[in-house]
Amino acid sequence: xxxxxxxxxxxxxxxxxxxxxxxxxxxxxxxxxxxxxxxxxxxxxxxxxxxxxxxxxxxxxxxxxxxxxxxxxxxxxxxxxxxxxxxxxxxxxxxxxxxxxxxxxxxxxxxxxxxxxxxxxxxxxxxxxxxxxxxxxxxxxxxxxxxxxxxxxxxxxxxxxxxxxxxxxxxxxxxxxxxxxxxxxxxxxxxxxxxxxxxxxxxxxxxxxxxxxxxxxxxxxxxxxxxxxxxxxxxxxxxxxxxxxxxxxxxxxxxxxxxxxxxxxxxxxxxxxxxxxxxxxxxxxxxxxxxxxxxxxxxxxxxxxxxxxxxxxxxxxxxxxxxxxxxxxxxxxxxxxxxxxxxxxxxxxxxxxxxxxxxxxxxxxxxxxxxxxxxxxxxxxxxxxxxxxxxxxxxxxxxxxxxxxxxxxxxxxxxxxxxxxxxxxxxxxxxxxxxxxxx
Numbered sequence: 001x002x003x004x005x006x007x008x009x010x011x012x013x014x015x016x017x018x019x020x021x022x023x024x025x026x027x028x029x030x031x032x033x034x035x036x037x038x039x040x041x042x043x044x045x046x047x048x049x050x051x052x053x054x055x056x057x058x059x060x061x062x063x064x065x066x067x068x069x070x071x072x073x074x075x076x077x078x079x080x081x082x083x084x085x086x087x088x089x090x091x092x093x094x095x096x097x098x099x100x101x102x103x104x105x106x107x108x109x110x111x112x113x114x115x116x117x118x119x120x121x122x123x124x125x126x127x128x129x130x131x132x133x134x135x136x137x138x139x140x141x142x143x144x145x146x147x148x149x150x151x152x153x154x155x156x157x158x159x160x161x162x163x164x165x166x167x168x169x170x171x172x173x174x175x176x177x178x179x180x181x182x183x184x185x186x187x188x189x190x191x192x193x194x195x196x197x198x199x200x201x202x203x204x205x206x207x208x209x210x211x212x213x214x215x216x217x218x219x220x221x222x223x224x225x226x227x228x229x230x231x232x233x234x235x236x237x238x239x240x241x242x243x244x245x246x247x248x249x250x251x252x253x254x255x256x257x258x259x260x261x262x263x264x265x266x267x268x269x270x271x272x273x274x275x276x277x278x279x280x281x282x283x284x285x286x287x288x289x290x291x292x293x294x295x296x297x298x299x300x301x302x303x304x305x306x307x308x309x310x311x312x313x314x315x316x317x318x319x320x321x322x323x324x325x326x327x328x329x330x331x332x333x334x335x336x337x338x339x340x341x342x343x344x345x346x347x348x349x350x351x352x353x354x355x356x357x358x359x360x361x362x363x364x365x366x367x368x369x370x371x372x373x374x375x376x377x378x379x380x381x382x383x384x385x386x387x388x389x390x391x392x393x394x395x396x397x398x399x400x401x402x403x404x405x406x407x408x409x410x411x412x413x414x415x416x417x418x419x420x421x422x423x424x425x426x427x428x429x430x431x432x433x434x435x436x437x438x439x
Contacts, residue, residue, distance in 0.1 A: 027227035028065035038062035076101035103143035115141035145184040155181035195224035262311035271300040289337040315380030331419040
């Protein structure tokens, strides 16, 4: 039975002009047309043709990106309570610290405005780094953007509103009744585009505040970010679908990049409007592998597909009923996708359980101290080649006299031609490795 998967729809289109203000969500363009994306602990760079590379690593939780006129990239890293400055060649320095930065925006004088969600304040930093308070008393300020007249727009999550501040700091309510406004950007005509996380839509507001729906049907999971390139194309990152979409000035939508598409561009993981997961033939709605029985509706969009380099195997990392994270493996046989035995099934956990027990015994703890397993996470991190996958697993156990014991492991799984796997290497991560991994 074929199922139809619903994509992003666009209504109320109008000409999109090139923005005059700096963008500071999780997407940002440099002067050469390269797109930068904040993701987990890294910043990725995409050339205009979509070629991906890693620009920066070692961050904890980057949320906002913005470029100054010298092509320095500013990054708000909320977990490290810092703002970093990256030169065009990637050299990192700390621009500011001691705040909980979320969104950022640069004015035409090079002053950096930063929303601090912990103090519900917007701070202003001069180009030299001098800090002052621009506005306070907000409920949960997240993203910021400027229009061409120097007005600052602030998305305030808990009040479900957009506030407008004049250059003199006079505050007014520009829009209300939103869900969770999570990303903002203005075009050159002063129209404000707002990505609403809760309503899965992008709204457009004219300078006078008239609201219309620009796009709907975004995924029900994840974070959206907005950025314009210098040609007036609107780019929308949708973490739920692991994709970045592109809208031309006339409203034509295309997929710029997608982590769900196989390397050979033949297969695509999709989640339908009725929350059904499956693998389809790329460019079609034909379901070739129905994953709905494995991936529960609430976690459909949150599932992660990790493709083998030859596109003939993939791992599906997903959350099972809200209890724990798990993984499943699939292989292409004669143009048909089949499930392989999974590390999480009762029949196959034993090799992994034994490997964990060997490591835990090295800690010189009596066997009877292990009362029960509290939770486990299984996740395929990457494929080192077409036949080798790296599986991450962690567990927490209650120990009678020592509290909770955590253990983190990396298992190297080797697959044969039939899709059977065996553990060829077991590695327990050290505290130093765990700390570095969490960065």
